[in-house]
Amino acid sequence: MTKRRVAIVLFNLGGPDRPESVRPFLTNLFTDPAILRVPGFVRPWLGRLIAWRRTKPALENYAFIGGRSPLLELTQEQGRALDAALAGDPAIEARSFVAMRYWHPLSDAVARDVQAWKPDEVLLLPLYPQYSTTTTGSSATAWDEACAAIGLSVPTTMLCCWHSHGGFASATAALVRGAYAQARAALPDDVPLRLLFSAHGLPESIVKAGDPYQWQVERTVAAVRRELGDIAEMDHAVCYQSRVTPQVWIGPSTEAEIERAAHDKVALLVCPIAFVSEHSETLVELDIEYREVAHKLGVPGYFRVPAQNSDAGFIAALADLARGALASGRTLCSYAGARQCPKQQGDCPHARARIAEAAA
DSSP, X not given: OOOEEEEEEEEEXXXXXXXXXXXXXXXXXXXXXXXXXXXXXXXXXXXXXXXXXXXXXHHHHHHTTTTSOSHHHHHHHHXXXXXXXXXXXXXXXXXXXXXXXXXXXXXXXXXXXXXXXXXXXXXEEESOSSOOTTTHHHHHHHHHHHHHHXXXXXXXXXXXXXXXXXXXXHHHHHHHHHHHHHHHHHSXXXXXXXXXXXXXXXXXXXXXXXXXXXXXXXXXXXXXHHTOGGGTTSOEEEEEEOOXXXXXXXXXXXXXXXXXXXXXXXXXXXXXXXXXXXXXIIIIIIIIIIXXXXXXXXXXXXXXXXXXXXXXXXXXXXXXXXXXHHHHOSSEESSTTOOOSOTTXXXXXXXXXXHHHHHO
């Protein structure tokens, strides 16, 4: 039997590969219409102004981790591990390609690499568990534009979200349990421990416009807690980090939850629930900046759950997601085609596809 050649395109954010890349990386980020939602004639100059203003603090942050982001190498490792996990499949020959949104390798170069490999089909697999128009949506748009520019036309399936996938929840819970055991061993018996699920924030206006991200983050937390076994009922909270504009953002903020922990005299175990690779938001923001805040406020202990990276359980979950998506052959959530998000969270490709089908 001839195997189907499947190009699996892993979407991720990207990050600067050297200090000189920080400003152009930020410019790409803040001139994206999915990120900076202002009139088009304003966006180029305003985005560049924001990037210019944020370059110095960003350079200082990246200096803590060697002047560059580790995200590309970690994502490439995930791709190699995924290829290995799928190598024994009798029906497909899979090869992973990494497409970053705001720094190299960008979608235009990756689309050319995919075209040269001559796949029978393409699977778009975002490494964002929860769908947002600012992440998966923006990456999908960039990919479509790159393919159109070179005439790449191959049957394509996109997995738009997998926020509560059982394997993902189980793998994440295993990491939480390991970090919990270490934290508990380091703390006095009489010091309570709170599990803080921290996700990247979004402006509230984007969520109110129908973006399902916050709802899906909460579903991820619920799925992980179901897998936590004897620590499932431990004190916990969901919060949001990385606010970068003066708008009202979804909350509570991670800073506010750290302050609450100080008031309650409880230690914190922080789990980055929307990131599946270590990068500046985990290695700097969580591990350095928020740890310092917690120390200054007198939080009795501060611990962190590692990101999944190439954890075997997580890679097995990605392989399961890939097989399921390829079997379905269309744009969908990871839930056998049954959309889970409430009707008001309709700003996603799955919902739009359903509307188009109903209208046809």
